[in-house]
Amino acid sequence: MQPDAYNPACATRLVLDRIADxxxxxxxxxxxxxxxxxxxxxxAVPGLSQKVLAETLRRLERDGLLTRTAFATVPVTVExxxxxxxxxxxETVDALRVWAETHIVAVQAAQRAYDARIADQAA
Amino acid sequence: MQPDAYNPACATRLVLDRIADxxxxxxxxxxxxxxxxxxxxxxAVPGLSQKVLAETLRRLERDGLLTRTAFATVPVTVExxxxxxxxxxxETVDALRVWAETHIVAVQAAQRAYDARIADQAA
DNA sequence: CATTCAGGTTTCCGATGGGAACCAGCTATC
DNA sequence: GATAGCTGGTTCCCATCGGAAACCTGAATG
Numbered sequence: 001m002q003p004d005a006y007n008p009a010c011a012t013r014l015v016l017d018r019i020a021d022x023x024x025x026x027x028x029x030x031x032x033x034x035x036x037x038x039x040x041x042x043x044a045v046p047g048l049s050q051k052v053l054a055e056t057l058r059r060l061e062r063d064g065l066l067t068r069t070a071f072a073t074v075p076v077t078v079e080x081x082x083x084x085x086x087x088x089x090x091e092t093v094d095a096l097r098v099w100a101e102t103h104i105v106a107v108q109a110a111q112r113a114y115d116a117r118i119a120d121q122a123a
Numbered sequence: 124m125q126p127d128a129y130n131p132a133c134a135t136r137l138v139l140d141r142i143a144d145x146x147x148x149x150x151x152x153x154x155x156x157x158x159x160x161x162x163x164x165x166x167a168v169p170g171l172s173q174k175v176l177a178e179t180l181r182r183l184e185r186d187g188l189l190t191r192t193a194f195a196t197v198p199v200t201v202e203x204x205x206x207x208x209x210x211x212x213x214e215t216v217d218a219l220r221v222w223a224e225t226h227i228v229a230v231q232a233a234q235r236a237y238d239a240r241i242a243d244q245a246a
Numbered sequence: 247c248a249t250t251c252a253g254g255t256t257t258c259c260g261a262t263g264g265g266a267a268c269c270a271g272c273t274a275t276c
Numbered sequence: 277g278a279t280a281g282c283t284g285g286t287t288c289c290c291a292t293c294g295g296a297a298a299c300c301t302g303a304a305t306g
Contacts, residue, residue: 003224006149008170013145015223015230020145022136026129038284047131049264054285064233074272075283085229092222099215100138101126106208107138110187161253172295177254197303198252 018063023048023056025093028082031066032090035081065089141186146171146179148216151205154189155213158204188212 003012018024026045030036036044042053057080060066065086069079082090126135141147149168153159159167165176180203183189188209192202205213 003227005220005223006153006168011231012220012223012227013170015227016148016220017145019223020143020148020219022140022143025139025143030129039282042284045129047136047264049266050285051265051287052263055263062234062237063230064237065230070284073283075281076271078284085226085233088226089222092218095215095218096143097128097135097139099212100128100135100142103208103211104126104135104138107186107188108134110208111185114185114187162251165253170295172297173254174256174296175294178294193253196252198250199302201253 015063018059019089019093021056023052024060025096027053027056027060028065028086028090029094029097031080031082032087032094033082035069035079038078038080041080060086138186141182142212142216144179146175147183148219150176150179150183151188151209151213152217152220154203154205155210155217156205158192158202161201161203164203183209 004010005012005016007013023045026048027041030041030044038053038057041057042048042050045053057066057068061068061080064083066080066082069081071077071079127133128135128139130136146168149171150164153164153167161176161180164180165171165173168176180189180191184191184203187206189203189205192204194200194202
């Protein structure tokens with residue numbers, strides 16, 4: 001079968017579903033080039049709950065995008081690092097973050113214009 | 124304020140949340156370069172419900188990424204087309220789809236390996 | 247008169263996501 | 277010696293979200 005993200009029977013759909021995720025984007029961007037510990041990620045991504053971080057990391061690990069390494073320190077520290085596969089995705093996904101940061105102003109202006117139009121219609 | 128997707132108080136977070144969406148990725152990719160009607164999008168993206176399509180299109184319109192044009196035909200036809208801003212985003216998100224289609228095999232292999240490791244642990 | 251097409255909206259329900267609390271193991275502090 | 281703190285999670289509960297299916301308007305068609 002040819003990979004085709006538009007075919008719901010194609011597993012590509014599942015992969016896309018997994019990587020088109022806000023938290024995954026931020027985590028991959030953060031880990032790019034530098035392994036990071038669980039709580040360090042948490043601190044770097046405010047608003048991300050422990051639960052969702054743990055789940056997201058486990059999914060990314062399962063997908064072969066990052067590795068989880070526990071060190072027998074006290075307390076135990078766990079380090080997450082991108083795999084080569086993960087690094088290739090991080091580059092791709094970081095473009096999304098960059099787009100958001102670059103075009104935020106235009107998007108917000110569009111939102112205000114849209115909302116004004118809607119308000120006029122209602123009036 | 125500097126745009127910073129890692130700051131939850133920054134609106135960039137909202138934009139990222141909106142564009143890091145499976146359906147938005149597929150829709151933007153589909154509309155790239157060619158305006159498309161509501162039901163044509165629906166047929167091209169199996170699994171996408173009318174409700175979610177309508178909602179997603181309205182959000183993308185509000186964000187200034189596409190335009191909605193109704194033609195007074197019978198029955199009324201509605202055409203959705205990317206704005207220049209939307210085109211720039213479509214290029215970026217399409218990279219995500221391409222990545223998924225390119226690396227699906229590696230991801231699936233990683234998943235099988237992971238699941239086997241877990242099964243071993245349990246046994 | 248019923249069906250078909252267009253582009254939606256409404257209703258309902260199950261899955262998902264966030265917040266907060268809890269847990270274990272060890273240490274440093276009072 | 278009790279308490280608080282660090283580590284990296286897990287569990288519980290509730291609100292929101294997404295999907296399925298039904299319904300809607302309005303005109304043409306058989």
